[in-house]
Amino acid sequence: MSKLIHYFLPHEKNNHKPFFTRHPGLATILIFTLAVQTSINVFFSTHPQILGFATSIYQSEIITLTNNQRTNSGLTTLKHNTKLDEAARMKAQHMFENDYWAHVSPDGVDPWYWFGVVGYSYSAAGENLARDFDTSAGVVNAWMASPSHRENILYPNFTEIGIAVVDGNLAGEDTTLVVQLFATPTPSSSLVVNPVEQDPTPIPTLAPTVVPATPTPNTVIYPTNTPVPTAALIPTQEPTNQPTVSPTPSLEPTPTTAAFVINDDSKTTYQPLGGFTTTPPNPLSNTLSVIGHISSLSAGRIFSIALTVALIALLVSESAVMWRKGLKHPHAHRIVHVGILVLTLLATLYQAGGSIL
Amino acid sequence: MKKYINAHILQYFFILLLFALTVTVIEARIDLVYKLIIITITIFVYFFWSVWHHWEDHTLTTSVVLEYLTLTAILLWLLINLAV
Numbered sequence: 001m002s003k004l005i006h007y008f009l010p011h012e013k014n015n016h017k018p019f020f021t022r023h024p025g026l027a028t029i030l031i032f033t034l035a036v037q038t039s040i041n042v043f044f045s046t047h048p049q050i051l052g053f054a055t056s057i058y059q060s061e062i063i064t065l066t067n068n069q070r071t072n073s074g075l076t077t078l079k080h081n082t083k084l085d086e087a088a089r090m091k092a093q094h095m096f097e098n099d100y101w102a103h104v105s106p107d108g109v110d111p112w113y114w115f116g117v118v119g120y121s122y123s124a125a126g127e128n129l130a131r132d133f134d135t136s137a138g139v140v141n142a143w144m145a146s147p148s149h150r151e152n153i154l155y156p157n158f159t160e161i162g163i164a165v166v167d168g169n170l171a172g173e174d175t176t177l178v179v180q181l182f183a184t185p186t187p188s189s190s191l192v193v194n195p196v197e198q199d200p201t202p203i204p205t206l207a208p209t210v211v212p213a214t215p216t217p218n219t220v221i222y223p224t225n226t227p228v229p230t231a232a233l234i235p236t237q238e239p240t241n242q243p244t245v246s247p248t249p250s251l252e253p254t255p256t257t258a259a260f261v262i263n264d265d266s267k268t269t270y271q272p273l274g275g276f277t278t279t280p281p282n283p284l285s286n287t288l289s290v291i292g293h294i295s296s297l298s299a300g301r302i303f304s305i306a307l308t309v310a311l312i313a314l315l316v317s318e319s320a321v322m323w324r325k326g327l328k329h330p331h332a333h334r335i336v337h338v339g340i341l342v343l344t345l346l347a348t349l350y351q352a353g354g355s356i357l
Numbered sequence: 358m359k360k361y362i363n364a365h366i367l368q369y370f371f372i373l374l375l376f377a378l379t380v381t382v383i384e385a386r387i388d389l390v391y392k393l394i395i396i397t398i399t400i401f402v403y404f405f406w407s408v409w410h411h412w413e414d415h416t417l418t419t420s421v422v423l424e425y426l427t428l429t430a431i432l433l434w435l436l437i438n439l440a441v
Contacts, residue, residue, distance in 0.1 A: 023420060026427035033434055304438045311431070333365070333410065337428070339373045340403075344435050347380040 008314060010321050020314055033307060040299045057178060059085070059163040061136035066153055066161060066180070069144060073154050078182065084162020087114035088179035091127075095177060096168035103127060103259040103357065111259050115183070126152035126182040127259040129357035131175050134301075139178050142356045149356060158182040301348060308345040312338055365410075372406060375399055383440045392440040396433065404429045 002013070007025070010016040019025040067077040091114050095101060104110045111127040128149045130139045143149035152158075162181045170177070315338050379399040383392055407425045411417040 021424075023423035023427050026424060026431065030427050030430050030434070033431065037434070037438075300438055304435055307431075308435060333369060333407070336369050336372050339369075340376045340432065343373070343376050343380050344432070344439065347384060347439055348435075350384065 008317065010318050010325075016322065016325075018314070018318060021318055029307070029311075033303075036303055037300060040303070057133060057136050057139060057165045057176060059165055062140060062163050062165075062178065062180065063161055065136060065140040069140065069153055075154060075156055076159070078161035079159060081120075081160040081162050081183070083118045083120045084115075084160060084181045084183060085164060086162070087118045087120060088162045088164035088181045089166060090114050090117060091181075092164045092166035092168075092177045092179045096166070096170060099171055101129075101131065101170060101357065103129065111181070115181075120183065121186040122183040123186045124155070124157055124184040126155060126158065128152050128180040128182075130178040130180075131170070131355055131357075133176070133178070139356075143180075146356060152180075152182055155182065157184050159184050304348050305345065308341050308348065312341045312345065315341070368406070368410065372403060375402060379436065380439070383436065389440060393437065396436045396440060400429050400433045400436070403432070 005011050005018075006014050007019045009018055011018075020029065063078070063080055070077055091111060094105060094109065094114075098105055098107070100106050112122075112125060115122055115125060128143050130142060133139045133142065140153075143153060160183050162183075164179045165176060166179070167174070167176050169175070315334050319334050319338075376399065379395055382395050404425055407429075408417065408422060411421050
């Protein structure tokens, strides 16, 4: 016990300055920190199978977690469709290649364009995007915390899902993009050879039986902050595989809203979608959920948080004991140290989230 | 103690503001090189401010300088870890 007091609390025996707030103690913390960081780097570089890019996000986990959310809400689960996976992968690749982070690219390519490219015909579709997350649970939690993304996940008519988790460099920053596509296939698309159950190299003789699944959207609806259907409608052009250009850029989705579209030959249905969340409400829970599937980045982040909390506790307890004993504090700018550490801690916790679109 | 803090409150405020701005820059989507430059500048400013603060206070000793060297090194590691 006296050893603990010597190391952590001010006392007559340590001249009211515990070991870990003196330079030998701080040097010990620094050496320990560097040793832990080196160990983390060495461990993850020698176990490459554990590494994601910078994350531990898995397609199957996102599908499972999404379906769990639907099951909890009494909805049917979504069927995994590899065509949607491919559309999502192409969308993510397009964002990396053209350096943008949006539902609609700067040159007007909207999310539904990729459905056409892979030959998927739909009557309703939705898109959720996420970046800079560490875990699958973090991504799904953030989407569920945003009303518009949540509405996509819990839209009862969606029956199929596709996910892409793609690493790359966006605007000079290494990141992992997650693209989640939902869809309700049109009845004709049931005739489309479903690559999920098929051989990846289809026999050419089967090709004529495949119905071309070019999307034929009548009306594309982008959610807006204010649910005014007339303002949110963007008429599309003739069915084409070319990018559909939005004639009114001002009506493009706000940066924190999920994308949603309904194809209906007879009528247009407006789905009011709103909600604006860029980070999960509780970043700490995301950080803690990392423990299941740890990556080098998240391990380093957890260690940073632990170290910062320990230093704050050390300085605060030292000041508290000095204050209680009525001793004049030799270093009043401990307040600044604590302030700096609190700022760093908050930033680390904030970063444990990511952003969604 | 209160009198001491009141006399230096402005200095404390500016140092905290400097770190708040640095952390904001780290969170922004800018090139990593710029982030590292800003972190280095902040750490240097903090170290020299601390030494100057103790010198002004007539409490500057080798032990204090070493204490700040190790503390700023830890802060540097934390901020770089935050930036990458």
